[in-house]
Every structure is written in C-alpha cells, then in structure tokens.
Amino acid sequence: MIAPTTILKKPGDRVKTDRRYVRALARLSAAVNYLEPLWVPDTAQEAFRNLIHDRVVQIQRQRQRVGHFLLRHERRFRGAAWTVQRRAWLHDLKFDESADQISLRTKTDILSDLERRLIELEADIKREVFTQSWLPAVASLRALRGVDRLTAVTLFAELGDLRRFPTAPQYMAYLGLTPSEHSSGPK
Numbered sequence: 001m002i003a004p005t006t007i008l009k010k011p012g013d014r015v016k017t018d019r020r021y022v023r024a025l026a027r028l029s030a031a032v033n034y035l036e037p038l039w040v041p042d043t044a045q046e047a048f049r050n051l052i053h054d055r056v057v058q059i060q061r062q063r064q065r066v067g068h069f070l071l072r073h074e075r076r077f078r079g080a081a082w083t084v085q086r087r088a089w090l091h092d093l094k095f096d097e098s099a100d101q102i103s104l105r106t107k108t109d110i111l112s113d114l115e116r117r118l119i120e121l122e123a124d125i126k127r128e129v130f131t132q133s134w135l136p137a138v139a140s141l142r143a144l145r146g147v148d149r150l151t152a153v154t155l156f157a158e159l160g161d162l163r164r165f166p167t168a169p170q171y172m173a174y175l176g177l178t179p180s181e182h183s184s185g186p187k
Contacts, residue, residue: 045160049158059111066107137156137161138152139152141156
C-alpha cells in the first residue's frame, strides 16, 4: 500500500480516474525509493491498539462530562485537576436541586467505576504483553528515561515495529516533532 499523500499531482489536476492513478503510480515507482509503503498493522497489533485506546478515552470523556456539568453550575475547583482534594471537593458539593445532586453523584460514580476498571484493564494489558512477541520491544522502550511499562506499551501499540524508521529524524518526523517554517520573506 502506498500513502496517497506521497503521489505527486499537477496543480489544477482534479480528474481522478483509475487509469490516471495507475499511470502516476507506474511513473513514480520507476523512480527508485520515491514511494514509501504504508505500515499496516496485523490483526494482533490492531486488537492491541484497540485495547490501549479503550484504556484512556472513556475516562477522559467522563471527566469532561463532570467538568461541563460543574461549569454549567458555575462551580470551579481551585487546584490541580483530578487529585484527592478535587475528589473530596466533589463529594462535599451541595446543590439546591436534588436532581442536580443526583446527576453529579451519578457522573462521579461512573467515573469511579471507569477508574476501577482501568486498574483491571492495565493488569490485563500487562499480562497480554507477556504473551506476545512484543516483550523485547517494550523492554527496550522502557530503557528510555521516563518511560515505564504502560507508556512503552502505548508507544509500541501505536507505532508498531520501530525498525521501519531507519533514523531518529524520520521517527521524530512521523511523530510531528520536527520544526518547520512557513514564511514568505527571506528570514
């Protein structure tokens, strides 16, 4: 598979047919190493990526729901987000309407349940890594400062085989960490 963004096209060329597309691919494939193939995860890698995504997304969404509810009621916590102090503050909040009190309790109960399930899911992820052939790659990522098991597993799930990046600048460019400049002047 070839990334569509790597296929050059002339400005104003808006006609897209299979015949034109195949001709363009044939011309570009004649140029050595011009087209780069896409990395396509296998089914095990894709399943693992789904497991990692589920770990974070649901909790983030529920925290946003709690935050939006509090903003609608003009309640603001002064301090760091989602600390023990914030949870105590949430527990002690009182509303005039009982429906609001029930709504907040429901939202925070769902959040607590998701966080409890997150702990179980992280244990499942830990076990899954040991059953896969990915253990050496995860262990090598853990050698980096500040990268522990969960971060290494998440990086591996998203990036797959790191050998597809021959150099560190290519890896950084893939992540979008390379500086660029878009200017019209000489400086």
